[in-house]
Amino acid sequence: MSARPRVVIVGGGFAGLDAARGLRSADVAITVVDRHNHHVFQPLLYQVATASLSPGDIASPIRWILRRQTNVSVLLADVRSIDLDRKCVVLDHDEHLPYDYLVLAPGATHSYFGNQQWSDYAPGLKTLDDALTLRRRMLLAFEEAERESDANRKRHLLTFAMIGGGPTGVELAGALAEIARHTLRQEYDAIDPGSARILLIEAGPTILPSFPQTLRDAARRALRKLGVEVWENAKVTGVEQESLRLGTDHVAAHTIIWAAGVAGAPVGRSLGVPVDRAGRVIVRDDLSVPGHPNVFVAGDLAGFTHQDGNQLPGVAQVAKQQGRHAAANIRRRMAGTATVPFRYRDPGNMATVGRAHAIADFGWARASGFLGWLLWLFVHVMFLVGFRNRLSVLLQWGASYTTYQRSVRLITGTSTSPPSEIRPADGRSSDGTSH
Amino acid sequence: MSARPRVVIVGGGFAGLDAARGLRSADVAITVVDRHNHHVFQPLLYQVATASLSPGDIASPIRWILRRQTNVSVLLADVRSIDLDRKCVVLDHDEHLPYDYLVLAPGATHSYFGNQQWSDYAPGLKTLDDALTLRRRMLLAFEEAERESDANRKRHLLTFAMIGGGPTGVELAGALAEIARHTLRQEYDAIDPGSARILLIEAGPTILPSFPQTLRDAARRALRKLGVEVWENAKVTGVEQESLRLGTDHVAAHTIIWAAGVAGAPVGRSLGVPVDRAGRVIVRDDLSVPGHPNVFVAGDLAGFTHQDGNQLPGVAQVAKQQGRHAAANIRRRMAGTATVPFRYRDPGNMATVGRAHAIADFGWARASGFLGWLLWLFVHVMFLVGFRNRLSVLLQWGASYTTYQRSVRLITGTSTSPPSEIRPADGRSSDGTSH
Numbered sequence: 001m002s003a004r005p006r007v008v009i010v011g012g013g014f015a016g017l018d019a020a021r022g023l024r025s026a027d028v029a030i031t032v033v034d035r036h037n038h039h040v041f042q043p044l045l046y047q048v049a050t051a052s053l054s055p056g057d058i059a060s061p062i063r064w065i066l067r068r069q070t071n072v073s074v075l076l077a078d079v080r081s082i083d084l085d086r087k088c089v090v091l092d093h094d095e096h097l098p099y100d101y102l103v104l105a106p107g108a109t110h111s112y113f114g115n116q117q118w119s120d121y122a123p124g125l126k127t128l129d130d131a132l133t134l135r136r137r138m139l140l141a142f143e144e145a146e147r148e149s150d151a152n153r154k155r156h157l158l159t160f161a162m163i164g165g166g167p168t169g170v171e172l173a174g175a176l177a178e179i180a181r182h183t184l185r186q187e188y189d190a191i192d193p194g195s196a197r198i199l200l201i202e203a204g205p206t207i208l209p210s211f212p213q214t215l216r217d218a219a220r221r222a223l224r225k226l227g228v229e230v231w232e233n234a235k236v237t238g239v240e241q242e243s244l245r246l247g248t249d250h251v252a253a254h255t256i257i258w259a260a261g262v263a264g265a266p267v268g269r270s271l272g273v274p275v276d277r278a279g280r281v282i283v284r285d286d287l288s289v290p291g292h293p294n295v296f297v298a299g300d301l302a303g304f305t306h307q308d309g310n311q312l313p314g315v316a317q318v319a320k321q322q323g324r325h326a327a328a329n330i331r332r333r334m335a336g337t338a339t340v341p342f343r344y345r346d347p348g349n350m351a352t353v354g355r356a357h358a359i360a361d362f363g364w365a366r367a368s369g370f371l372g373w374l375l376w377l378f379v380h381v382m383f384l385v386g387f388r389n390r391l392s393v394l395l396q397w398g399a400s401y402t403t404y405q406r407s408v409r410l411i412t413g414t415s416t417s418p419p420s421e422i423r424p425a426d427g428r429s430s431d432g433t434s435h
Numbered sequence: 436m437s438a439r440p441r442v443v444i445v446g447g448g449f450a451g452l453d454a455a456r457g458l459r460s461a462d463v464a465i466t467v468v469d470r471h472n473h474h475v476f477q478p479l480l481y482q483v484a485t486a487s488l489s490p491g492d493i494a495s496p497i498r499w500i501l502r503r504q505t506n507v508s509v510l511l512a513d514v515r516s517i518d519l520d521r522k523c524v525v526l527d528h529d530e531h532l533p534y535d536y537l538v539l540a541p542g543a544t545h546s547y548f549g550n551q552q553w554s555d556y557a558p559g560l561k562t563l564d565d566a567l568t569l570r571r572r573m574l575l576a577f578e579e580a581e582r583e584s585d586a587n588r589k590r591h592l593l594t595f596a597m598i599g600g601g602p603t604g605v606e607l608a609g610a611l612a613e614i615a616r617h618t619l620r621q622e623y624d625a626i627d628p629g630s631a632r633i634l635l636i637e638a639g640p641t642i643l644p645s646f647p648q649t650l651r652d653a654a655r656r657a658l659r660k661l662g663v664e665v666w667e668n669a670k671v672t673g674v675e676q677e678s679l680r681l682g683t684d685h686v687a688a689h690t691i692i693w694a695a696g697v698a699g700a701p702v703g704r705s706l707g708v709p710v711d712r713a714g715r716v717i718v719r720d721d722l723s724v725p726g727h728p729n730v731f732v733a734g735d736l737a738g739f740t741h742q743d744g745n746q747l748p749g750v751a752q753v754a755k756q757q758g759r760h761a762a763a764n765i766r767r768r769m770a771g772t773a774t775v776p777f778r779y780r781d782p783g784n785m786a787t788v789g790r791a792h793a794i795a796d797f798g799w800a801r802a803s804g805f806l807g808w809l810l811w812l813f814v815h816v817m818f819l820v821g822f823r824n825r826l827s828v829l830l831q832w833g834a835s836y837t838t839y840q841r842s843v844r845l846i847t848g849t850s851t852s853p854p855s856e857i858r859p860a861d862g863r864s865s866d867g868t869s870h
Contacts, residue, residue, distance in 0.1 A: 037578060037846040056489040056843040063622040064844065073624045076578040076846075095582070128847050143472060143511040147530070187498040189508045392827060408491040409499065411472040411511075412563050 004029045008099040012062040015105035015299030015323035022327025030072040048131035050175040051409040055128045081270035101330045108300035111263035118239035122258040139411045145191045158196040161253040164260030165202025167351040173200040174354040177226035198228045203235040215359040218368040222353040264301040276303040285341035298322035350376045439464045443534040447497040450540035450734030450758035457762025465507040483566035485610035486844040490563045516705035536729045536765045543735035546698035553674040557693040574846045580626045593631040596688040599695030600637025602786040608635040609789040612661035633663045638670040650794040653803040657788040699736040711738040720776035733757035785811045
């Protein structure tokens, strides 16, 4: 294996996986490094967060996904920095991973626009753990409200605020409204889950700015029909424990979710090359790092400006194409031929709004409502990794659509502190907290 | 609602649910209280722990299970104690829940035979959180071993010890062996998962003492064929961090699981009535608490001695029948008729050993091997709550059987500490731990 060029791919997301696959038949030794052992189908994270799907439905072990590819090995590790001079990736435990070619695809993290402290009160939704934490908080909010006698506190518990009117915020708001207005409605006595306030707060003039006007309007109508309060031109100026500030206005909300800004993963800065305002590495048009033709950046960390002058959005389709393109350019460099500039082929854009409504923009055609939802369903199921996941997810959605039931409404992660063992001496329980 | 007798059921497990259902048509106001919002199908917990099934496959929200029963409401709360004199259940937040009839069915917890400190190093498997913690530990053990250069440390990481040779220990050991010897085998380079040591340690003379001799032997053979080391007459005298003591022997094991003793939930002692050595409340033959004919105990907390002098085991079948019987006796007391003693109808006993092998004892008939496994499959699927769960679980098992793949091999709960946001000033990542 020592004679073959070593390719290190940082990140097992859409870009990293497609880069690995793109080198399937190349004579290289690939190592894929990720801090998680699984690949997450991020577009459906909001469904895990709203108890519609299980983590297992949208995630698969990276080792399992790449099991048939013989030239790749997988490492579970945290990448601390990239040493471009020594050509190695620095991991946790001070381990060094040397490379001949590098594809840096660690994705994005949340940006709080300089207000790091807000992250304690308004978590984001980028990983499975984020989704499970949100699910837990949401379900507990209803349970606590059921036991709460103070009317104001009850209303506060039943207020959910989504900050950011892009697809993530819209999809979360829609799904939350469905669960409150339909799924949970019959199951509580002291509260009416249908009276929950769901706020979608967007600083700019409109939600879903990346969609054409007609589809934005369709989405806004659908959200309002579900009872979501859509606030546009509403800039959040402060986030505290269970409370938001918009200028002089204060809003008390037990659950606040951040879907407003992303930034390139911090490891991008360790390269020491220019990054844009959102922390994305400014790449050359062949996706390589200026001055380092063997190092490529793909996915959400890549700050790529298209020929038309627009920055590419951080969506799955872009990441997959860039991953594949980086792999192709590595093969070209190995063969001694010139690399080719990246050209994005936009397959379209979609977002769901509630249970059976979606907007879909394919450029030459648009759809909204139930038809849009069928298209969305088809596309997402086909892109899921693994046949069993597809069947399982179709099963869940089929059941949800016909019955409104959310089958994964489990509060895990210790709702209360259980006692762990009897103490024979005094007979009282010992309270132990568990993970 | 105030005129109707109030029935409080503590616990939404097998006994509590069947007690609630048994009062479906009674003119009562029922409150089911549980510290978790979901009912777990405990017999399959080991499959969540070994990454074969998702939590959502074996658990359902209690509210959802009881949604069609109009005389029941559900409360998520921790029960601190029972005040028999004032006839109320004391909850967390100092809330008091008065009752006219009480069914106490909180289940069992782990007993470390007086060595409470062992619980830090040898957790048990009673809740979904237990299962997810174990799954995480198991998967991380393989990942860490892959990166470990020291041979002893590597062997230590790949050693798994199950303390307790009852069905739980046997099923866990078998499932772990399958995952190491088959599922993970192809996916690692630096380690051979198949070389993992899996120890099943039983203090008594034989594993599975509740099964007839021929079936015990069949199980032992199947375990050994899977490479499990079955240690009988092996009494654990000490448990420390990643290490076991058996008299003068020391065994280093990164993962130690306790499946050796259970005790009635601590709330049982708060009754102030006699309990047996395992903390179970000694009930009268109609399942009521001596001196308190309106209070019943059902399930793992009930210390019930059958006519033949044997104590009933803490298994699902016993809990379900007792729950139903307690409900029937409540109806009799409401009607002013005499209560009836409980009689257990033993439907049989089963345990799996690995992927497609099980032992099944129906008294008049026994089965082992593949046939035993088909029977086990059928029984467990039928008893799962909810059609969608049944279909989903059948799907998972069908795929596992044909492909050996474990689809839920996800490490969640933060394998490493991810940076939370870029600090523009110094460019270094900030490490934040998440839940």
